[in-house]
Amino acid sequence: MTCHEIKELTVPYLELDLEPSRIWDVTAHLDGCAGCRTEMESVRQVLVRVKGMAVPDPGDRFWNEFPGKVRLALARERPPIPAGLRKGMAGWPMALAASVLLLVGAWSLKGRRRRRRSRARSRRRPRRPSPSCLNLPKRIGMNSGMRTPIWLLSKWRPAWTVRRWIACSEISREGMMNRHSWNRSSMAAMLVAVLASPVLAQEMERPGGPRPMPPVMEELDRMGGPERGPGGGEESGRHFEAKKRERLMQALHLDEATRSRLSQRLEQLDQKGEDLRRQRKEAFEALREQAQGLRKGMKRGSREGGGRKSEDAPPAAGPAVDSGALKQALERVYAVEDAMSGLRRERVHALREILTPEQQVKYLFFTMKFQKAMRERLQREQGGQEGGPMDMKR
Amino acid sequence: MAESDYQLLDRYATGNGAAFEELVKRHQKTIYNLAYRMLENHADAADLAQRTFVQAFLHHQNFKRESSFRTWLYQIGMNLCRNAIRDRARRVHEDVHELELAGSQDIFAEVAGAELKDRLGRAIRTLPTRQKEALVLRVYHDHAFAEIGTIMSCSEGTAKANYHHAVDRLRRALVSGEG
Numbered sequence: 385m386t387c388h389e390i391k392e393l394t395v396p397y398l399e400l401d402l403e404p405s406r407i408w409d410v411t412a413h414l415d416g417c418a419g420c421r422t423e424m425e426s427v428r429q430v431l432v433r434v435k436g437m438a439v440p441d442p443g444d445r446f447w448n449e450f451p452g453k454v455r456l457a458l459a460r461e462r463p464p465i466p467a468g469l470r471k472g473m474a475g476w477p478m479a480l481a482a483s484v485l486l487l488v489g490a491w492s493l494k495g496r497r498r499r500r501r502s503r504a505r506s507r508r509r510p511r512r513p514s515p516s517c518l519n520l521p522k523r524i525g526m527n528s529g530m531r532t533p534i535w536l537l538s539k540w541r542p543a544w545t546v547r548r549w550i551a552c553s554e555i556s557r558e559g560m561m562n563r564h565s566w567n568r569s570s571m572a573a574m575l576v577a578v579l580a581s582p583v584l585a586q587e588m589e590r591p592g593g594p595r596p597m598p599p600v601m602e603e604l605d606r607m608g609g610p611e612r613g614p615g616g617g618e619e620s621g622r623h624f625e626a627k628k629r630e631r632l633m634q635a636l637h638l639d640e641a642t643r644s645r646l647s648q649r650l651e652q653l654d655q656k657g658e659d660l661r662r663q664r665k666e667a668f669e670a671l672r673e674q675a676q677g678l679r680k681g682m683k684r685g686s687r688e689g690g691g692r693k694s695e696d697a698p699p700a701a702g703p704a705v706d707s708g709a710l711k712q713a714l715e716r717v718y719a720v721e722d723a724m725s726g727l728r729r730e731r732v733h734a735l736r737e738i739l740t741p742e743q744q745v746k747y748l749f750f751t752m753k754f755q756k757a758m759r760e761r762l763q764r765e766q767g768g769q770e771g772g773p774m775d776m777k778r
Numbered sequence: 779m780a781e782s783d784y785q786l787l788d789r790y791a792t793g794n795g796a797a798f799e800e801l802v803k804r805h806q807k808t809i810y811n812l813a814y815r816m817l818e819n820h821a822d823a824a825d826l827a828q829r830t831f832v833q834a835f836l837h838h839q840n841f842k843r844e845s846s847f848r849t850w851l852y853q854i855g856m857n858l859c860r861n862a863i864r865d866r867a868r869r870v871h872e873d874v875h876e877l878e879l880a881g882s883q884d885i886f887a888e889v890a891g892a893e894l895k896d897r898l899g900r901a902i903r904t905l906p907t908r909q910k911e912a913l914v915l916r917v918y919h920d921h922a923f924a925e926i927g928t929i930m931s932c933s934e935g936t937a938k939a940n941y942h943h944a945v946d947r948l949r950r951a952l953v954s955g956e957g
Contacts, residue, residue: 395941395942395945426949426952426953427945427946427949429952430945430948430949430952431917431945433898433952434898434902434913434917434948435917435918437898437899437902439810439811439814439815440820442810442820442824446824447803447806447807450802450803450806450824450827450828451798451799451802451803451806453828454802454828454831454832454835455795455798455799457828457829457832458831458832458835458836461832461836760819760821760822
């Protein structure tokens with residue numbers, strides 16, 4: 385057996401995933417080859433070390449509460465939609481309703497056209513049928529339906545009778561149409577409402593506002609206490625800062641004098657930071673105004689140039705923006721950014737002055753850890769729970 | 779005699795709340811551990827474990843019982859982990875070694891002690907996702923390669939190859955770090 389073959393069999397050998405005869409061969413080779421023994425030992429070390437990395441136990445409270453959290457999350461989820469209906473689910477009732485509406489619309493229009501025709505005919509005729517037509521014998525009269533019976537048009541009937549009957553039937557038909565067209569519209573409306581109601585109900589059920597908070601975040605919030613109000617980003621930022629400061633002070637185990645000195649200095653720097661943030665906001669707003677002017681100018685320039693770009697054409701008219709003001713706005717932004725960098729340096733200097741090296745290390749690690757936690761929390765809150773498409777065929 | 783997962787699942791399908799609780803309690807630690815190994819922090823692991831169970835109970839009709847319920851949970855959990863890792867890779871993620879500051883008295887000793895562990899942790903973190911999956915399922919969950927293949931939706935041979943590559947990579951990472 386060669387060293388190369390042994391290399392291939394190292395992991396199966398250590399995992400006892402080989403046939404007994406092969407295990408015997410590998411052992412025999414290892415007895416006589418120091419290089420392979422070293423390699424085998426290094427792989428064994430890796431497996432031992434990897435195996436030794438434990439998962440921290442989140443505690444009994446977590447395990448006890450876990451099924452309840454799952455139940456809560458499950459209740460929050462919408463009931464599963466059958467896979468066959470999932471595709472285009474929202475569209476089909478609306479499509480059906482639209483088709484029904486079209487049909488009903490066409491039907492009503494047809495009726496109106498007939499009514500208009502009958503009105504026009506009656507206007508053309510000098511002698512309108514008298515209301516006495518209503519006293520016609522029953523078999524010819526009102527319940528004669530929509531069509532003129534063919535037997536009525538036979539020659540042996542006097543012409544006036546036929547004419548009168550037709551006029552009467554048109555009148556009665558008009559009445560019926562009016563009555564029926566109302567019924568049709570209301571029926572169509574009801575049909576649309578019934579068909580659209582599941583979709584509307586689904587939409588109503590779906591929370592319109594922010595996405596539901598992940599359960600873990602809810603838990604964190606509950607642990608975080610009631611002080612986190614519904615304020616905006618600035619408010620929550622201040623809250624996080626205060627919380628971070630409080631936990632930092634606890635972790636550093638400072639004596640009273642150092643603690644008050646540090647808090648005083650950090651508060652001063654925080655105040656300065658807040659001023660600078662406000663200035664930065666103003667500076668960026670000014671810059672945004674200038675940028676908008678610049679964009680408008682460029683658009684105008686391209687329009688005046690006719691949108692064509694020929695080789696020998698003069699360049700489009702320059703942006704109608706005050707370049708002095710733009711430069712000024714830029715300088716203001718740079719100045720504020722410089723000041724913010726200076727503030728960061730000042731903060732580091734303050735730490736170096738006040739804290740011992742060990743405390744500085746703790747401070748730095750703590751800040752990094754806290755920032756990471758906050759960043760992750762923010763991302764989770766913004767991103768929500770993104771399950772993504774899942775393959776669950778089994 | 780304890781009921782099997784299938785029996786509990788049947789009882790859950792008829793609306794039995796106790797069966798639901800029993801199933802979750804039976805598998806919660808396994809799924810949390812899997813999620814923690816893959817995502818490496820408690821908040822994400824807890825969130826993912828919860829989502830795994832929610833997905834499983836929401837879609838329990840789709841479970842064809844060709845594998846064990848546990849394997850099916852592993853599959854769902856692993857899919858969610860894959861999605862989470864992919865989403866995380868999109869974001870700028872600054873990796874900071876986590877230190878428990880509250881209880882530590884000697885921060886330097888802690889940092890030094892964590893160094894070796896961290897090197898291995900870093901090496902595991904940089905493994906390709908498939909290799910990491912195979913490693914986690916084999917080393918920490920003691921699955922046979924056939925089952926790993928089922929969970930990872932690949933053949934037994936591919937699962938084995940992924941695992942071997944992962945171990946080899948880790949060995950090389952540790953040797954180069956020590957050298």
